[in-house]
Amino acid sequence: MNKLIRVFAAVVIASLLLLFAINRLNSAVGFSSDNTLTIYNWGDYIDDDLIDRFEEETGMKVIYETFDSNEAMLTKIQQGGTTYDIAVPSEYMIAKMLEEDLLLPLDHSKLPNLKNIDERFIDLPFDPGNKFSVPYFWGTVGIVFNREMLGDMEITSWNDLWDPAFENEILLIDGAREIIGMGLNSLGYSLNDTNVDHLEKAKAKLDTLTPNIKAIVGDEIKMLIANEEAAIGLVWSGDAADMMWENENLDYVVPSEGSNLWFDNMVIPKTAKNIEGAHQFINFMLDAEVAAQNTEWVSYSTPNKEALQYMPEDMVEDERFYPSPELTEKLEVYENLGKKNLALYNDLFLQFKMHRK
Numbered sequence: 001m002n003k004l005i006r007v008f009a010a011v012v013i014a015s016l017l018l019l020f021a022i023n024r025l026n027s028a029v030g031f032s033s034d035n036t037l038t039i040y041n042w043g044d045y046i047d048d049d050l051i052d053r054f055e056e057e058t059g060m061k062v063i064y065e066t067f068d069s070n071e072a073m074l075t076k077i078q079q080g081g082t083t084y085d086i087a088v089p090s091e092y093m094i095a096k097m098l099e100e101d102l103l104l105p106l107d108h109s110k111l112p113n114l115k116n117i118d119e120r121f122i123d124l125p126f127d128p129g130n131k132f133s134v135p136y137f138w139g140t141v142g143i144v145f146n147r148e149m150l151g152d153m154e155i156t157s158w159n160d161l162w163d164p165a166f167e168n169e170i171l172l173i174d175g176a177r178e179i180i181g182m183g184l185n186s187l188g189y190s191l192n193d194t195n196v197d198h199l200e201k202a203k204a205k206l207d208t209l210t211p212n213i214k215a216i217v218g219d220e221i222k223m224l225i226a227n228e229e230a231a232i233g234l235v236w237s238g239d240a241a242d243m244m245w246e247n248e249n250l251d252y253v254v255p256s257e258g259s260n261l262w263f264d265n266m267v268i269p270k271t272a273k274n275i276e277g278a279h280q281f282i283n284f285m286l287d288a289e290v291a292a293q294n295t296e297w298v299s300y301s302t303p304n305k306e307a308l309q310y311m312p313e314d315m316v317e318d319e320r321f322y323p324s325p326e327l328t329e330k331l332e333v334y335e336n337l338g339k340k341n342l343a344l345y346n347d348l349f350l351q352f353k354m355h356r357k
């Protein structure tokens with residue numbers, strides 16, 4: 001009997017060791033043992049039907065989580081509690097993640113659809129050769145406004161927002177770089193300025209905008225402005241396009257003093273478990289018809305040149321959301337300003353939010 005127990009225990013231990021070894025081997029070659037793919041993306045940034053289709057086509061199970069700022073995404077990835085197979089940071093955050101060695105190089109042989117991306121969006125300074133990232137959506141920061149609610153008042157610049165006529169009429173997205181950036185641009189400074197005196201002046205100027213600010217909000221800004229709860233919003237371009245689809249009184253402008261041009265990109269974090277699946281997903285999203293469907297749902301601007309033929313002409317020809325290369329050249333892309341300066345931007349933004357209370 002004793003011998004039987006010993007044999008049984010040996011078989012159980014051997015099986016456990018074998019399972020452990022298979023699991024380790026799968027992780028090492030990038031296969032998730034449970035065939036799941038965990039994706040970390042901005043809110044409202046994918047057509048759910050495409051996730052269903054990807055699951056059906058590959059047999060993988062997608063776990064999908066969302067974030068509302070690059071900084072929140074970075075903190076979660078640094079903490080490592082959840083291991084993500086794909087994340088979608090903006091350009092300056094990719095530079096920071098590379099500095100912190102948080103990303104895996106991509107295997108381009110598994111991404112044949114990368115050829116669909118317009119060369120304007122390939123090989124950008126934050127990731128030469130697209131070794132670590134693939135374009136997802138791009139856009140600008142600007143002002144959405146309700147023509148009906150504003151009557152004959154025109155908005156063309158950041159400084160227009162300080163008009164006392166707009167008391168309690170402005171909603172802002174909750175982004176440190178965007179809001180401090182508005183303060184900097186309104187004073188004629190660069191969006192990548194690190195001069196402390198300039199940054200403090202920008203914060204002081206923003207404080208004087210307080211009477212006009214109704215709230216600082218997340219993705220709900222789309223619903224609030226579409227429902228005419230406020231006349232004006234500082235927003236990302238694609239959110240403006242979405243609101244304009246809901247409410248025809250709305251319009252969008254990139255302010256005359258200058259603004260931000262941004263690029264969101266798919267990356268594979270170093271802690272990814274399903275590297276093979278991550279490549280399959282990225283390549284799937286790069287397919288021209290998939291990208292067109294996603295773009296129509298999300299309303300942001302696609303970098304996928306081949307997708308444009310499947311999209312409605314009025315969408316592709318709208319210069320507010322597909323600005324000419326001449327205009328985009330005048331806009332600034334955020335740079336990775338380093339830990340100390342990013343902390344300063346965050347602190348000033350926090351102080352600005354406290355000032356409002």
Ligand code: SPD
Nearest residue numbers: 042043044045090236262
């Ligand atoms: N609701 C989706 C928002 C995505 C916006 N990304 C913009 C990043 C700008 N740095």
